[in-house]
Amino acid sequence: MSLDTRVNGPADSPAGVSGLLDPAHRIRSAVETVITGKPEVIRIALTVLLAEGHLLIEDVPGVGKTMLAKALGRAVDCTVSRVQFTPDLLPGDITGVSVYHQQRRVFEFCPGPVFANIVLGDEINRASPKTQSALLECMEEGQVSVDGVTRRLERPFMVIATQNPVDTETEGTYPLPEAQRDRFMARVSMGYPDPSAELGMIDSHTVYSPLDRLAPVATVAEVNAMIEWVRRVHVAPAVKRYVLDLVTATRTTPSLLLGASPRATLHLVRAARAYAALGGRDYVLPDDVQALAVPVLAHRLLPSTATHRSPADVVGELVATVPVPTQG
Template sequence: MSLGTHHNGAPRPGGESADPVLGHAFRIRKAIETVIEGKPEVVRMALTVLLAEGHLLIEDVPGVGKTMLAKALGRAVDGTVQRIQFTPDLLPGDITGVSVYHQERHAFEFSPGPVFANIVLGDEINRASPKTQSALLECMEEMQVSVDGTARPLEPPFMVVATQNPGDMEGTYPLPEAQRDRFMARISVGYPTPQAELDMIDMHSAASPLDRLAPVAGVADVRAMAEYVRTVHVAPGVRRYVVDLVTATRTSPLLRLGASPRATLHLVRAARAYAALEGRGYVVPDDVQALAVPVLAHRLLLAPEARMEQRTAEQIVADLVARLPIPAPR
């Protein structure tokens, strides 16, 4: 049962259905699609990551709507949204915030940075230096920011939506492995179809469709959806399937670096959200297969053999999925 169709009450363990998730998610999806035309799978992946309490990396050439997608997601959910424009001269304190000394009070006062928001848009993240990129490591993993020895928590939901241009473009720095590993999924928007591009001309002729986008869900709704997603059932056979798939990336001769244990957890969490968006209270192997490439590929490093054969990480993950036996239903 797909997102946006009538749910027939398929129960999860305990008898409760995923209707609360479907209702809010449908409205969020429809709101975003008024801005992003002809990309339903891209919007679906963004919603999956949001409900799985992860972070999203959007990589593509300039001008295809990466920033527009992130802004639309932020506006559809009535939470705080902050944008960080990553540039070569950006400093870590420009992201996390700094302590400022006040002469009148003779004391330091913390001035929060833009990372203190529900949805943080990191625009062109790979145009900043690795030192500045690392300012996001703690907040993305631990939901807190440490400045001057004090840890300051971030309010859930907290999601970093980062955009980046392909690494071979001028003025970019490659994201460190530790940074890439903290993003739950990486997607590409891609060019629109000719019809979608024609519709886009009409939509953008008078004003930006973002100006007409009103919130359709609140922060409390997103928290409730995320709380439900944590309860989606993952059978032992499906868990073993996930572990076997991740292990296969570590033993492949075409890969120099396989997926981390964090990738295993991210794949399970994303599969739970994906199942909830399908109206199910349980994960099936199809959910894992649909998410394997966006969740795993960006974490992998190719071996010289793969580069010589001009293979991509996405192709290697797809091959591993095709070869791995699917667990039998019980």
């Protein structure tokens, strides 16, 4: 069975793929003017956007987590909101509340910041689990239910949340529960910039903020068109089986106490479609799945008490040991 069978449609040729995804390339180039030296992190952020997922950025303070989220929001001509998560934040502060007007004697719904195309949740682990749970319905179903009324969220809808790993055990923070982590399609870490990129930041970020000069380079309509096309990217049966084998391996290895969920399987396939499209292909390769295995799976897993390895290391070992399908 061939793994490179393409879908039928107007974008069958490489030129067609490139033309359709031209807005994605413009977005990537725009974000790279703000976030330098992190092309793979930016590609995964774009992958999550086109796969209709949500992104968790976890790293130490000061490495550009919030800047990446802001830059992605600025590059697309869409609505962007920011929620600074704090211990006293309430669910209604996110989803919105119904306010009673005394003179008109009616309740009027005041939308919360979640009613935006891109929602930046800064330091999400500083809010209580009750407030964090306000995002569950939004992230999974693209809707908000308040006072018995369900309201749809506009597409595209993406939550980009940040958290500092060094704060997870300190007072005033609440680790994300498994149900919340499982709704994030991928988790990335920014990491420290290399010396040359950091040296360039001294010149570019101390005189002015590159974010202030970033103008939208793509419209909501263009992003939605790319999302629709990514859904049609072909995944061969052998590749689907490979994804399932990887996920199943996380459930059977003694190194993990909690394996990946069926939602993780779906997220990995959807992300692989978008990742392949950004690579100029309308079909998924096992290489796409391998590149995304750690970002998509690791944050959902719990290590067993008998192992001293991180979930990311365990996933990396499984990628190296699970047989890869070959072309036939």
